[in-house]
Amino acid sequence: MKIGALARKTGTTAETIRYYERTGLLEEPPRTAGNYRDYGPTELARLRFIRRARDLGFTMAEVRQLLSLSDDPSQSCEAVDSIASIHLREVDRKLGDLRKLRTELRHMVDDCQHGAVGECRIIEVLSG
Amino acid sequence: MKIGALARKTGTTAETIRYYERTGLLEEPPRTAGNYRDYGPTELARLRFIRRARDLGFTMAEVRQLLSLSDDPSQSCEAVDSIASIHLREVDRKLGDLRKLRTELRHMVDDCQHGAVGECRIIEVLSG
DNA sequence: ATGCACCTTGTAGTGGCTACAAGGTCAAGC
């Protein structure tokens, strides 16, 4: 499988895959006679793993850890749980922030009387 | 007021203020005899405006527009309302995404039986 | 005069990609 096919199968782009390789998240795959990267099912699975984790908001560093943990199935799952739990708390924090922010924005927009900027509540709020 | 004092009053850092100046968000202030930036209440108000807008999640580009709109108080408030409304919708979208993500993470973490990585639900979910 | 906090400029790095440019490879069609 060439890089474009792998990209289509995983909802990424060739550029992103090469970026993952550059940063060590993916290993260098074998090459075809024409120097094209040649991927198999192992790489596909690994990239799917990475994409799922990234879509769940894990950072590249966390993905790196999760990958190396998943490589050793006999290990305790504590470290995995810890990474996921910390990330969950972080997501909760962000949700809280975003909800507060939404409330403020909502008020601002609701209070706007669509008149002149001089009396605009939005500008007023921003100006303090 | 020197840059450090302005930073403390606005919850920023000197680096950020200089960055805003570099990118044209803030004008170059007058200098003291010793070549230190010398800020007055106008700059303080402008920086507060910027910080409030940034804290509400507006991008630098949006802040730039909001600033120039607020500079002309006779104009219609429509453009301001539009920027804020678009941003509100964007925040709503992000909230939705984050809530979905939280649910998935929550399930993953709840299902983890704290055993070995080989049976870890978290790794399983990520592996597909 | 010495120390120390603060300031100056300039440059480079962060994360996670994304966007080129300039050229090489390969299968299909004529």
Place this chain on the structure above:
DNA sequence: GCTTGACCTTGTAGCCACTACAAGGTGCAT
């Protein structure tokens, strides 16, 4: 066999909004 066009290669630079230095200047207290 030759061209077209999709794909691939490497390398470099850009995005956003900062953040982190380094190397040196200023200003005030002791």
